[in-house]
Amino acid sequence: MGFPVSYEYSGAGTPYLYWYRHYPGSRPEDLLTIVSGSESRGRLKAEVYKDLNRVDLKISSVAVSDSVLYYCALRPTVTGNPDTLYIHWFYV
16 A cells, blocks of 8 residues: 555544545546545545544555645534545655
8 A cells, every 4th residue: 555645633533524635727527535444445445443533544655646735623614614535745
């Protein structure tokens, strides 16, 4: 599995976590939604670590086209609510 992109959240319980990918000049793309355990879609795998209050997004067979902006949101949006966004650049 490739290099993880991580988001550490705070608060009680495990929130719904929404991973997005944003290519320049296009709309953000919904990748995965996860609450607990792990969730996979194609080359992507998200895994929640409740004891660490962290969720990782891993990409297998990383390619140059994977070098984009990734978002993890606590609500199903990437606009209009900047307080719930975490932004992480992922470079290959």
